[in-house]
Amino acid sequence: MPSIPTPIALRQARQHLLESGQCPGGLVHERLTRSWSRSMAAGLVPTGRVLAPEPASSGSLRQALSASHALLAHSRPIMEYVFDQVRHSQSVVVLADPRGMLVHTLGDPLFADKAARVALACGASWHEEDRGTNAIGTALVEGSAVQIHGSEHFLERNSFLTCAASPILSATGDLLGILDISGDHRSGQAHGHTLGLVSTAARMIENRLLVATCQRNLRLHLHTQPEGIGSVAEGIVVVSEDGWIVGANRVALTQLGLQTGDIGATLLERVLDVRLDDLLTRHQRRSSQTHMLRLHSGATLFAQLQADAATWPTRRASSAAHLQPAQPAGDALAQIDTGDARWRAAADKVRRVVGKPIAVLIQGECGVGKEVFARALHASGPRHAAPFVAINCGAIPESLIEAELFGYVGGAFTGARKEGSLGRLREAHGGTLFLDEIGDMPLPMQTRLLRVLQERSVTPVGSGTAVPVDFALVCATHCQLLEAAAQGRFRQDLYYRINGLTVQLPALRERSDFAALAQRLLHDLHPERALQLAPDLYARLAGYAWPGNLRQVASVLRTACAMLGDEEDTLDWGHMPDDLIAALSLPLNNAVAAPCPAGPVPAQSATLNLQELSHAAIQQALQSTRGNVTQAARQLGISRQTIYRKLEGSAARQPRSV
Numbered sequence: 001m002p003s004i005p006t007p008i009a010l011r012q013a014r015q016h017l018l019e020s021g022q023c024p025g026g027l028v029h030e031r032l033t034r035s036w037s038r039s040m041a042a043g044l045v046p047t048g049r050v051l052a053p054e055p056a057s058s059g060s061l062r063q064a065l066s067a068s069h070a071l072l073a074h075s076r077p078i079m080e081y082v083f084d085q086v087r088h089s090q091s092v093v094v095l096a097d098p099r100g101m102l103v104h105t106l107g108d109p110l111f112a113d114k115a116a117r118v119a120l121a122c123g124a125s126w127h128e129e130d131r132g133t134n135a136i137g138t139a140l141v142e143g144s145a146v147q148i149h150g151s152e153h154f155l156e157r158n159s160f161l162t163c164a165a166s167p168i169l170s171a172t173g174d175l176l177g178i179l180d181i182s183g184d185h186r187s188g189q190a191h192g193h194t195l196g197l198v199s200t201a202a203r204m205i206e207n208r209l210l211v212a213t214c215q216r217n218l219r220l221h222l223h224t225q226p227e228g229i230g231s232v233a234e235g236i237v238v239v240s241e242d243g244w245i246v247g248a249n250r251v252a253l254t255q256l257g258l259q260t261g262d263i264g265a266t267l268l269e270r271v272l273d274v275r276l277d278d279l280l281t282r283h284q285r286r287s288s289q290t291h292m293l294r295l296h297s298g299a300t301l302f303a304q305l306q307a308d309a310a311t312w313p314t315r316r317a318s319s320a321a322h323l324q325p326a327q328p329a330g331d332a333l334a335q336i337d338t339g340d341a342r343w344r345a346a347a348d349k350v351r352r353v354v355g356k357p358i359a360v361l362i363q364g365e366c367g368v369g370k371e372v373f374a375r376a377l378h379a380s381g382p383r384h385a386a387p388f389v390a391i392n393c394g395a396i397p398e399s400l401i402e403a404e405l406f407g408y409v410g411g412a413f414t415g416a417r418k419e420g421s422l423g424r425l426r427e428a429h430g431g432t433l434f435l436d437e438i439g440d441m442p443l444p445m446q447t448r449l450l451r452v453l454q455e456r457s458v459t460p461v462g463s464g465t466a467v468p469v470d471f472a473l474v475c476a477t478h479c480q481l482l483e484a485a486a487q488g489r490f491r492q493d494l495y496y497r498i499n500g501l502t503v504q505l506p507a508l509r510e511r512s513d514f515a516a517l518a519q520r521l522l523h524d525l526h527p528e529r530a531l532q533l534a535p536d537l538y539a540r541l542a543g544y545a546w547p548g549n550l551r552q553v554a555s556v557l558r559t560a561c562a563m564l565g566d567e568e569d570t571l572d573w574g575h576m577p578d579d580l581i582a583a584l585s586l587p588l589n590n591a592v593a594a595p596c597p598a599g600p601v602p603a604q605s606a607t608l609n610l611q612e613l614s615h616a617a618i619q620q621a622l623q624s625t626r627g628n629v630t631q632a633a634r635q636l637g638i639s640r641q642t643i644y645r646k647l648e649g650s651a652a653r654q655p656r657s658v
């Protein structure tokens, strides 16, 4: 709210509000009218004794402090600096988390009592829904810097305050918190400059956080004058190794003519008339050099590159470099990349959206590594320090799923814990929620989940209060959700909510990196031993259909390693389980066995009648377990559903002899 309304206009507007219970139009700024309307809609009454919301319990406060750990660490020094500027003005400098809960305050002792009276203290919520129009809550909802003075506060008891607040945003434009300066306006210290001070301080915090969280990326520090680089007015843009803009502060967005939504979807070369490799080559020659860059719009900017030498090793400029596919970064996804092109393409795709509010849907057969992939995605993103909460929607009994996901208040139902339960969704706050086998979620739960995703809040069972939640959503499925939606088993609107980006992980038989994968698994099992597979065995394993995918191969190698003697370093037929030997011994139609060198093993090149092999393996397992599908599934490392699906599939095909 840029201008403070005249006292007469404000008095008239307030009177109208009190008398008619309606917001007056025209007398005060539109944003104030909007905020008063929201306050009324939340059921608040401007006058009289107000039942203030309880401050957060010590547990919730601890949780909020830990979720805002990085924000707090980078805000504290700047808050101290700001507090020095307002030290003798009966003010308090406040930091709130994205839900409006105060997580740090620095106050003038002369103002401390008054501040405490209106709960300007850690753990208190200053969300508009709890305290009506106020700078913190209103800046939170409006998403911009706000000054609220005197009777502009919705609740009369807060009308002695004058407050200025500014949102603090992440490199990808997400709201991290609110910085606020509040004081007693009757002390005569209210000043329009306060909003400028708090906004500048918020920019300083954003820049510190951006540099700290994007240290492994290339950063361009920009200004229209060379001397402006390094100042609070500089633009900072974060660039991925393959030239995509993956983060930016607000100044950089303005300088480059971009919106928040362009982050992650724009190549640097699309806005600047310069090639990333040329910049890097110049940087390697002289790292402190300031470059003059031209925007495609014709304007000029000065830029300094910051690149962590460890992450940005010498890259030779190559005229075609910018056309080459993305190279895997040294992140958690790269650590499990064993060289298959389809798998790598999926990893490159998700890297582009990590840290953005885009839900990822991972598709693939059972055991292809969907959860392992999701964990690596989480570990590669900005939420890596927060929890990764995995839920198998098909494994929780239908009667328990609601309480398990959404939590409950104490005594909500028979058998409920006295202290209630947070629920898995709220456990994921700040981090990543992984919903495995989302296609198996019962329809009523799909409806509730959809509401959570739309409203970004959870209402625990037995409670009428919605609690805001913030998590990155990753779902996985082995089934065709659109087909399920067409059959009425899956909500179509939920499908579109969870499917911001779909990636398909290849089945093991479709991958070209069996050799590297097998070596990786052996190394993970016994990092201290140089284990290898006997050539003949390797040829058979590489050509096998692996109906249980990576889970099955990991399980076979684990068992085989357990059978290995201390002196042995080669896994051979004698170490393999009998049922697998039987399946592997079946004739390999047209199979070309790949050799198994002692060192790194080359990629497989076998072409096989895979359906037959897969079917035979299942038959074999069923025979050896006397038709017990559960045991057969365990033996093969696949789910029972997969066995049924494969058997149904082969029954539908022409019968073939093997």
Ligand SMILES: Nc1ncnc2c1ncn2[C@@H]1O[C@H](COP(=O)(O)OP(=O)(O)OP(=O)(O)O)[C@@H](O)[C@H]1O
Pocket: 336, 364, 365, 366, 367, 368, 369, 370, 371, 372, 373, 436, 476, 478, 520, 521, 550, 551, 552, 554, 555, 639
């Ligand atoms: N990249 C990998 N490197 C090594 N092992 C892996 C990898 N991916 C998966 N695995 C192995 O496969 C097992 C199954 O992986 P994961 O649970 O991620 O598969 P999934 O596709 O989610 O399975 P499901 O569909 O049954 O839930 C893991 O426990 C691990 O042993």
